[in-house]
Amino acid sequence: MxxxxxxxxxxxxxxxxxxxxxxxxxxxxxxxxxxxxxxxxxxxxDSDEYFRPVTDETVKTECSACHMAYPAGMLPARSWRALMGDLSNHFGEDASLPEETRAAIETWLTANAASDGSRIGRSMRDGDPVLRISETPWWVRAHRGEVSPAAFDSPKVGSKANCSACHRGAEQGYFEDD
Structure with missing residues (x-):
């Protein structure tokens, strides 16, 4: 030795x-x-272009019945709690679920949410939680100067909520510019 x-x-x-x-x-x-x-x-x-996609079947099924099942990492836990706490008024729609299903989805979303130390978490101010992903500081920065406001209202896109219209890999968590 x-x-x-x-x-x-x-x-x-x-x-x-x-x-x-x-x-x-x-x-x-x-x-x-x-x-x-x-x-x-x-x-x-902690990227503006990749988020771990939804892997929970209940979350996929229930959320994608009306819109894309957004990756939990796009919002902090407090935002997901607020969203899941008022499903009877989910952006003007009644998205109510049986309590067991609602609780399971909230648990998965908050467990996989953006951490306070992540880029998204650090960009959020204390106070009322942001409920729309498109109103988070990181989303606004990522789309500023890239997409005209009129593009979101076009028939092809429909709204800011339709990520897949521009990001073909959105369902898999990829949001790079296509």
Whole structure:
């Protein structure tokens, strides 16, 4: 055994006993990969172009009966709680659900909502929760100068709520410019 060390991807790894060189390289590679994934995962989750799509079947079924099942990460938990707390007046529609279904959807949405530390969470002011995704600061910034207000009223789009009209991958969580 030796007391020497080596540097691998910013990590200090002890030199192995003779014959264990491949294990040392494997360990260094795993450490480097773990570090890269740890740094990239928050960036991917906190993006204006990608949001984890809805994976819960109840949320998909109930929400997409009237509109796209929006990714929960587009709003903070307090906004989802407010929306789910007044389904009898859901943007002028009665979207009431049996309490068990409503509670299950609210639980999933709040568990997967934008965190307070995320880009979306940080952009939200304290006070009344924002109920429309299209009124959140990040949405307004993302569309300012990109889309004319008249485009949202066009027959092809219909409203700001119709993400799929411009973002073909919206149902899968991709909102990059198409």
């Amino acid at each position: 030796t007391n020497t060390t080596m540097q691998a991807h910013g990590l200090t790894v002890p030199e192995p006993v003779s014959g264990q060189r491949s294990n040392r390289h494997a360990a260094a590679a795993v450490a480097a990969l773990a570090t890269a994934l740890a740094w990239s995962a928050p960036a991917a989750a």
